[in-house]
Amino acid sequence: MSLKFKEMKGKVMIVTGASSGIGRALALEGMRRGMKVVMAARSLDGLKETAASSGVSHENYLIVQADVSRKEDCQKIADATVAKFGGIDVLINNAGVSMRALFEDVELEVLERLMQVNFWGAVYCTRFALPYLLQSKGSVAGISSIAGHKGLPARTGYSASKFAMHGFLETLRIENLKKGLHVLIASPGFTSSNIRKTALSKDGSPQGESPRAEDKMMSAELTAWHVLNAIEKRKRSLVLTRQGKLTVLLNKFFPALVDKLVYKHMAKEPDSPFR
Numbered sequence: 001m002s003l004k005f006k007e008m009k010g011k012v013m014i015v016t017g018a019s020s021g022i023g024r025a026l027a028l029e030g031m032r033r034g035m036k037v038v039m040a041a042r043s044l045d046g047l048k049e050t051a052a053s054s055g056v057s058h059e060n061y062l063i064v065q066a067d068v069s070r071k072e073d074c075q076k077i078a079d080a081t082v083a084k085f086g087g088i089d090v091l092i093n094n095a096g097v098s099m100r101a102l103f104e105d106v107e108l109e110v111l112e113r114l115m116q117v118n119f120w121g122a123v124y125c126t127r128f129a130l131p132y133l134l135q136s137k138g139s140v141a142g143i144s145s146i147a148g149h150k151g152l153p154a155r156t157g158y159s160a161s162k163f164a165m166h167g168f169l170e171t172l173r174i175e176n177l178k179k180g181l182h183v184l185i186a187s188p189g190f191t192s193s194n195i196r197k198t199a200l201s202k203d204g205s206p207q208g209e210s211p212r213a214e215d216k217m218m219s220a221e222l223t224a225w226h227v228l229n230a231i232e233k234r235k236r237s238l239v240l241t242r243q244g245k246l247t248v249l250l251n252k253f254f255p256a257l258v259d260k261l262v263y264k265h266m267a268k269e270p271d272s273p274f275r
Contacts, residue, residue, distance in 0.1 A: 007232055008030070008033040008034060008035050008228065008232055009033065009034030009035065010034060010035070010036065011035045011036070011089040011090060011138075012035070012036045012038070012081065012085040012086075012087055012088050012089045012090070013030045013035045013036070013037050013038065013089060013090035013091075013092065014037075014038040014040065014077060014078075014081055014088060014090070014091045014092065014125070014129065015027045015030065015037060015038070015039055015040070015092045015094055016040045016041065016066075016068050016077070016092065016093055016094050016095035016121065016125060017040075017041055017068075017094040017095030017096060018037075018039035018040060018041050018046075018047060018050055018094070019039075019041035019042070019043040019045075019046025019047050019049070019050060020041075020043070020046050020050075021191075021220050022094055022143060022188065022191060022220045022223050022224060022227075023039075023041065023092075023094040023095065023143075024046075024049075024050045024220070025219075025220040025221045025223065025224035026092055026094060026224040026227060026228070027039045027050050027054070027061075028050065028053065028054055028221075028224070029221070029224040029225055029228050030090075030228060031054045031056045031060065031061060033228065035090075036060050036061065036062075036085050037054075037060070037061045037062075038061070038062045038064060038077065038080070038081045038084075038085070039051065039061065039062070039063050039064070040063075040064045040065075040066045040068070040077045040095075041065070041066070041095065042065065042066070042067050043065075044063070044065045047063045047064075047065065048063065051063060062080060062081065062084050062085070064076060064077050064080050064081075068093075068095045068117060068120075068121030068122075068124060068125055069113075069116040069117045069120060069121055070124075071124050074121070074124035074125045074127075074128050075124075075128045077125060077128070077129075078125070078128035078129045078132070079128075081129075081132075082132060087132050087135065087136055088129050088132035088133055088136065088138060089133075089136045089138040089139070090138055090139045090141070090231060091125060091126060091129045091133060091138070091139070091140050091141070092141045092143065092227070092231075093121065093122035093125055093126065093140070093141065093142045093143065093165075094143040095117060095118075095121050096117060096118045096121075096143065096161075097113060097114050097117045097118060097158075097198070097199070097200060098114075098155065098158050098198075098199035098200070099111075099114055099154075099155060099156075099157050099158050099199055099200045099201075100154050100155065100199050100200075100201060100207050100273065101154060101200075101201055101202035101273055102153075102154055102202075102273045102274075103156040105202045105273070106156070106157070106202045107202060107203055107204060109204060110157060110200050110202065110203070110204045111156065111157035111160070113157075113200065113204065114157035114158055114160075114161050114200070115157065115160065115161050115164070117161075118158070118161035118162065118164075118165065119161045119164040119165055119168070122142055122165055122168065122169075123168060126140055126168075126172065133181060134176070134179055134180070134181055137179075137180030137181065137182075138181070138182065139181075139182040139183070139184060139231050139234065140169065140172065140181065140182070140183050140184070141183075141184040141185075141186055141227065141230075141231055142165045142166075142168075142169045142184070142185050142186065143186050143188070143227070144162045144165050144166060144185055144186060144187045145158070145159075145162045145187055145188060146187055146188075146189050146190075146239070146244045146247055146248065147159040147162050148162030148163050148165060148166050148185075148187055149166075149187060149239075149247070149248045149251065150247055150248070150251050150258060150262060151163075151262075152262065152266060153262065153263055153266050153267075153274070154266060154272075154273050154274070165185075166185055169183050169185050170183075170185070173236070182231070182234045183236070184227075184230055184231055184234075184235055184236065184237070184238065185236070185237050185238070186226075186227045186230060186237075186238040186240075187237070187238065187239045187240065187244065187248075188218065188223050188240045188241070188244070189217075189218065189239075189240050189241030189242075189243050189244030189245075189247075190217045190218070190241065190243070190244075191217055191218050191219070191220060191223050191240075191241075202273075217241075218240060218241050223240060226238060226240055247262070
């Protein structure tokens with residue numbers, strides 16, 4: 001193990017949505033750094049695959065099958081973690097659902113589902129883990145998106161949920177300024193992960209194959225590496241990919257221009273919903 005990761009060794013970390021994509025990469029990177037990792041997700045098979053590919057002994061990880069949209073499941077994650085490892089040092093709210101449909105076409109239940117998982121899931125998990133995180137002066141991280149900085153067309157529910165996550169985590173940080181709690185808002189750009197393949201269409205059915213060129217995006221593994229480095233350094237925010245950083249920067253000074261650029265970029269997607 002590299003010496004620069006020594007501060008992470010032995011820390012107890014919860015990762016939601018750990019059955020695939022960025023969540024799986026976060027869990028594996030954490031175990032590579034010597035952390036004790038709690039993996040939570042709805043897919044038990046996916047969690048078992050993550051654990052099997054880690055190469056670490058069972059005493060250093062825990063699998064919890066859970067749906068973060070359910071308060072009782074989020075309570076179960078925190079309780080199981082403390083029961084096995086005695087505390088919580090890091091919580092990464094990663095579980096998420098995306099969508100691809102124009103607001104005028106999408107069923108409202110799809111938007112409600114996104115808010116329940118992406119926003120309320122982060123709220124529930126943080127609430128139940130918070131007493132232990134305050135005790136350890138630990139870290140809460142939210143895996144947001146560039147869509148949490150700039151509204152993305154055909155992703156109304158996704159952008160709304162990420163903007164809501166930002167407001168929640170910023171407020172949490174301010175409330176606990178004098179209590180030693182670290183809060184990170186991590187905003188990957190387009191990342192090669194499972195979330196777009198499982199994105200919901202206008203009626204709530206999975207869209208299927210991703211409309212974007214996954215091989216040209218940042219990998220989930222590199223994203224996880226950056227996120228854990230940011231947690232170790234107790235950074236406030238993390239924006240990834242050159243395109244993502246440029247979007248956030250330009251939007252501060254030229255929001256109307258970025259509106260047009262974003263529209264043009266998203267309209268080029270295969271089978272774009274724009275008419």
